[in-house]
Amino acid sequence: MQREVKLVQGNQAIAEGAVYAGARYYAGYPITPSSEIAELCSVLMPQLGGVYMQMEDEIASIAAVIGASLAGVKSFTATSGPGFSLMQENLGLAVLGEVPCVIINVQRCGPSTGLATKPAQSDVMQARWGRHGDQAIIALSPATVKECFDLTVTAFNFAEKFRVPVVLLADEIVGHMRENFTYPAPGELQVVERKKPTVTPDRYKPFEPAEDGIAPLAAFGSQYVFHITSSMHGTDGYSNNDPGNAAWRVAQLHQKIDRYRSEIVLTKTFNAEDADVLLIAYGATTRAARAAALTARRGGIRAGVLQLLTIWPFPDEIVAVLGGQASTVVVPEMNFSGQVAGEVQRVLGPGADIRRVNRYNGQVITPQDILRAIQGR
Amino acid sequence: MWCPGCGNGIVLGAMLRAFEELEYELHNTVVVTGIGCWGKADDYLLTNALHTTHGRALAFATGIKAANPRLHVVVLMGDGDGITIGGNHFIHAARRNMDLTAIVVNNYNYGMTGGQCSGTTPADSYTSTTLYGNPERELDICRLAEVAGANYVARGTVYHGWELQQLIKEALNKKGFALVEAVSPCPTHFGSHNGMREPVEMLNHLKEKAVTMDAYRQLKEPERDGYFVIGKLAERDAPDFSTNYERMRGRIAGARKEGEPA
Numbered sequence: 267m268q269r270e271v272k273l274v275q276g277n278q279a280i281a282e283g284a285v286y287a288g289a290r291y292y293a294g295y296p297i298t299p300s301s302e303i304a305e306l307c308s309v310l311m312p313q314l315g316g317v318y319m320q321m322e323d324e325i326a327s328i329a330a331v332i333g334a335s336l337a338g339v340k341s342f343t344a345t346s347g348p349g350f351s352l353m354q355e356n357l358g359l360a361v362l363g364e365v366p367c368v369i370i371n372v373q374r375c376g377p378s379t380g381l382a383t384k385p386a387q388s389d390v391m392q393a394r395w396g397r398h399g400d401q402a403i404i405a406l407s408p409a410t411v412k413e414c415f416d417l418t419v420t421a422f423n424f425a426e427k428f429r430v431p432v433v434l435l436a437d438e439i440v441g442h443m444r445e446n447f448t449y450p451a452p453g454e455l456q457v458v459e460r461k462k463p464t465v466t467p468d469r470y471k472p473f474e475p476a477e478d479g480i481a482p483l484a485a486f487g488s489q490y491v492f493h494i495t496s497s498m499h500g501t502d503g504y505s506n507n508d509p510g511n512a513a514w515r516v517a518q519l520h521q522k523i524d525r526y527r528s529e530i531v532l533t534k535t536f537n538a539e540d541a542d543v544l545l546i547a548y549g550a551t552t553r554a555a556r557a558a559a560l561t562a563r564r565g566g567i568r569a570g571v572l573q574l575l576t577i578w579p580f581p582d583e584i585v586a587v588l589g590g591q592a593s594t595v596v597v598p599e600m601n602f603s604g605q606v607a608g609e610v611q612r613v614l615g616p617g618a619d620i621r622r623v624n625r626y627n628g629q630v631i632t633p634q635d636i637l638r639a640i641q642g643r
Numbered sequence: 644m645w646c647p648g649c650g651n652g653i654v655l656g657a658m659l660r661a662f663e664e665l666e667y668e669l670h671n672t673v674v675v676t677g678i679g680c681w682g683k684a685d686d687y688l689l690t691n692a693l694h695t696t697h698g699r700a701l702a703f704a705t706g707i708k709a710a711n712p713r714l715h716v717v718v719l720m721g722d723g724d725g726i727t728i729g730g731n732h733f734i735h736a737a738r739r740n741m742d743l744t745a746i747v748v749n750n751y752n753y754g755m756t757g758g759q760c761s762g763t764t765p766a767d768s769y770t771s772t773t774l775y776g777n778p779e780r781e782l783d784i785c786r787l788a789e790v791a792g793a794n795y796v797a798r799g800t801v802y803h804g805w806e807l808q809q810l811i812k813e814a815l816n817k818k819g820f821a822l823v824e825a826v827s828p829c830p831t832h833f834g835s836h837n838g839m840r841e842p843v844e845m846l847n848h849l850k851e852k853a854v855t856m857d858a859y860r861q862l863k864e865p866e867r868d869g870y871f872v873i874g875k876l877a878e879r880d881a882p883d884f885s886t887n888y889e890r891m892r893g894r895i896a897g898a899r900k901e902g903e904p905a
Contacts, residue, residue: 293706312895313892313895317888319705319706319709326702326705327702330702333708334707335706356696356699358696359695359696486707486711487670487673487714491690493688493692494692496678503692
């Protein structure tokens with residue numbers, strides 16, 4: 267059967283990817299440049315027996331998403347930087363309560379209201395460290411419309427499998443660009459469902475990890491009765507202030523992600539194996555990096571690209587291997603402070619030749635910007 | 644975990660007796676709590692429970708109820724939690740007419756953090772952050788719920804325990820957003836700052852100042868000052884969110900069947 271190729275917008279692909287992954291609850295608050303996701307969900311969710319809710323703010327949006335997820339429904343929200351900031355406190359609850367959920371952040375240029383319609387990649391550290399308390403989440407970043415779809419499905423899979431919030435760090439460019447896209451058939455992409463308890467209801471403990479390190483999660487309304495709490499708690503979900511228990515809980519939130527690093531860390535390479543100049547890029551900037559690398563190759567420089575599809579946990583291993591082989595590493599990103607470049611520096615050490623290409627004025631990074639850095643000008 | 648003379652245990656008992664009378668089961672009941680003294684009630688419960696962040700309990704409960712309208716979802720908040728930091732969610736949960744029962748314990752201050760003033764602290768009264776008297780006015784929780792669109796609004800006190808239980812029962816039975824405000828003593832903080840250090844003094848205050856609507860109407864200004872009305876204050880039967888949403892789904896399905904745009 268000839269599959270139909272369609273011209274699809276990134277934000278549209280994200281909404282449809284969520285539906286493909288089984289999402290049936292969306293709660294959000296309008297914000298540029300993510301609003302197309304909400305608009306499409308308001309049409310799709312009621313058709314599919316799901317629910318779309320426009321909440322009073324982003325605080326309520328992520329709260330409702332967490333509530334719906336605990337009722338057993340795959341749930342998500344979409345926002346941009348200012349709304350993402352408002353979600354952070356309740357995202358912390360999703361981390362400690364180990365509630366699967368997906369947050370789309372279509373990044374725009376800040377700080378504050380900033381340039382509301384212009385792209386940025388400046389929420390990388392907010393995604394990692396935006397919440398109080400010491401915790402870990404997963405963040406992914408798409409560079410194409412196809413990746414918008416595929417990584418949204420992956421985000422739900424990781425959220426469900428590891429009982430953790432997953433952030434899709436898109437940006438205004440990928441969110442609003444349109445590309446040819448062929449929708450995958452049902453079953454073509456893997457869709458993961460959360461692990462349900464199999465013990466008798468009287469023995470169920472919502473925070474008791476199974477052998478795989480992840481505790482099964484029941485749904486409110488099932489035969490299993492359980493407590494989820496933002497306070498420190500024991501395996502039974504009731505408050506527990508014991509220091510030994512708290513240490514175990516905090517460590518477990520990190521260790522369950524560390525344990526599956528190799529499965530969670532997704533990257534792509536383009537001529538990176540023999541690269542003397544390695545471009546490390548993510549999101550829309552990957553596109554300029556690939557163009558720059560090809561041009562550099564034509565000019566006799568062995569340039570290649572490492573694209574980070576997973577940003578958190580940070581892909582230390584592959585950055586160390588490919589970065590270690592290259593004599594120069596270039597990190598282009600749409601922020602001032604080099605949020606990913608700093609991580610690359612941490613991995614490769616202070617002696618590495620790491621060149622930063624930064625734009626933070628709402629304009630895109632061009633291949634020429636990157637070429638200038640490659641050529642050392 | 645509550646202080647001697649606290650009213651939370653009386654509200655909790657009234658709620659649980661109402662659950663029992665209505666034959667609520669553990670597995671189809673979810674109690675959502677906020678942050679504060681009353682927000683710790685979940686640790687005493689055997690039902691499903693979700694202990695949330697400060698002020699956001701109703702937003703979490705909204706997601707639970709929308710995803711599974713068959714669940715009994717009951718939301719426990721204090722005056723600081725429910726209508727001060729959480730005022731926006733309170734307004735919109737009532738406006739949407741979510742089929743939730745909110746039980747707001749009003750002790751006129753933030754007990755958990757040491758008795759600071761809240762949005763319901765009466766004007767001129769004393770708390771640990773209004774030692775010169777509260778320069779701000781208090782908010783009437785029930786009037787707020789009524790104008791925001793709640794289907795059921797009632798106020799009780801922990802002195803009137805049996806009546807409180809009946810009000811909670813009516814609220815639980817009501818489809819749509821139902822609010823019960825339970826006025827409750829905080830002798831440790833509010834009482835000690837306002838000349839009612841002994842729990843019995845605060846209970847006597849509730850006994851004296853809480854009156855029926857009829858009795859209140861007979862009071863003339865300025866004698867009314869300090870008195871408040873208990874009992875059912877508003878009731879209507881507007882369709883709740885989930886009922887309206889299901890109707891919308893039906894319209895969409897019907898239109899799609901006929902090949903027309905929804």
